Amino acid sequence: MKPLTGRLVERANAMRLGDGLDAATDVGPVVNSRQLRKIHEYTEIGVGEGARLLAGGKVASEGDLSRGFFYPPTIFGDVTPEMRIAQEEIFGPTTAILTVDSLEEAVRVNNATKFGLSTSIYTRDVNKAFQAMRDVTTGILYVNAGTIGAEVQLPFGGTRGTGNGHREAAWTALDVFTEWKSVFVDYSGKLQRAQIDQLEGMG
């Protein structure tokens, strides 16, 4: 296993599942049985597509966990961009490691899904950071931070199948909830035609 994959698997396996009210818990349950089923279905899809299951991958059933909807952090290796687990939203603790050779290829793969919400790049090279800012086509981009952590004062939302062109939060939210009204007040006391209507010879 390469160093990043090795560290991720080691740390994911050490995460503690349990009651969210217990301060020692790292990962809480998923919301309901339907979601639990869906998450596990995607694990089966990933295995079926030939991805390599490196961590997690089955419904947690040790002790009290069997009484809730728990699924452990799940990591797939050897994932290719066209696999369903690299294209479809799972909405659970499953992540896929894809192998790419360059920033250009990473950006291409990043942009090639039906969604367009958030992307992150880890680099200490300012040129690469700005290249990502220019080429990434999602609604949100993080440099040296994960894909979560938006703040209320900047627009929130995404491109392609993530939305329909609007943004939540910040001043952009106001565009969803208001209509613009343009007001012209002529205080000259005489008829002033707009420039387009000032026909030649009519003064």
Add this chain to the structure above:
Amino acid sequence: MIRVDEEDERLLAAAHTAVREGQRKVRTLAQEARFQYQRRQAELEQCRRSLEELAEVLGSEAPGGQPGSSQVGDVAERPAMLGDEVLLREKYRELSEQVYRLQRTMRLLGITIRRLENESSRLLHGKDGLSQDGEEELQADTHERVIQAHEQERLRLAREIHDGPAQILANAVFELEYFDRLVEHDPSALKEQLSQLVTREMGKVIAEGRGDVQEAIDMTFYMAGEGRRLFGHTVPSELPSKFATSLRDPVGVVAAITPWNFPIAIPSWKLTAALICGNTVVFKPASDTPSLAAELVKIYAEAGLPDGVLNLITGSGGDVGDTLVNHPGVDVVSFTGSTETGASVLAQTAGRLKRVSLEMGGKNAIMVMEDADLELAVEGILWSAFGTTGQRCTAASRVMPIGQW
């Protein structure tokens, strides 16, 4: 044999779909008619009030009898009457005619509603799932919420309310934030109670439950300030002695449909922004997290939001969400949830040209360059992939290491 069975099944399925579509259409029409009836009723009451006021001003001179056009002659035959009084009498006549017209329209609408209701109950007979009574009750409830929102919208248009939503939101923030900051995680404080409710209701760990509540506070705080700005643009005119500016007007009644993964944060995004812009709201939270929605609405009510400005309705997307989205009284739909449901919302509202804002799924990636700080990247990936058990629309579900990583 098999072929015939398949055909039977196909026919039955098609018939079932047609009946369902028919039910939906008839229900929507009945709803529209009821909605129109109530609007006309409000107009009628307004006209009657104006008539009474006018009658008082005109005193004993007020024309009596049945409303209609019989008074037209009176005005014309009294040239000596003061100018103002002529105008008032003219107004009285117009109002009387309006009352007559409204009464007639309402009678016709009443007949239509009864016919549609009969048809609807005929089509609904024997359907699966929620009992007919249950479903109708939910739809009636939804309808009631929209009517309330509309009533407030009418009052605003009539300039009868002057409450500043920005100030009310600031009160809500004050209640949540400043009292509770005195003791961090004080179990008796509202903020901590809400955080624990987040964890109990949808499962995320308590530290993130507190984050959810904090986000709602931050957004409320931000929007309370934004409500004092709502900047328009003032630009130069191309002509002398002419002033050109632009204003933001409210759109009307907003339906806010929210998911369970941020049960208080995401509602606060929609509700605060809609309210400070001057809209009224019907709020339908995810069916997995109704308690937090109720708590949030209570907080705004306690902070001084007038009745009917923010209206809560709970239930599933199929029972309540569709009714709300299709309701003729709803002008804006702000939806966060799955891509599949969002697409359906857009399709359902297209015919009415409603404004729809959709926030849906993601397949978010983290790219790790050769020169990255490995441990920093590991922390970021674990937090983004497994925080909230991966149930965020921004969760990292793809990782792309480059080179030696």
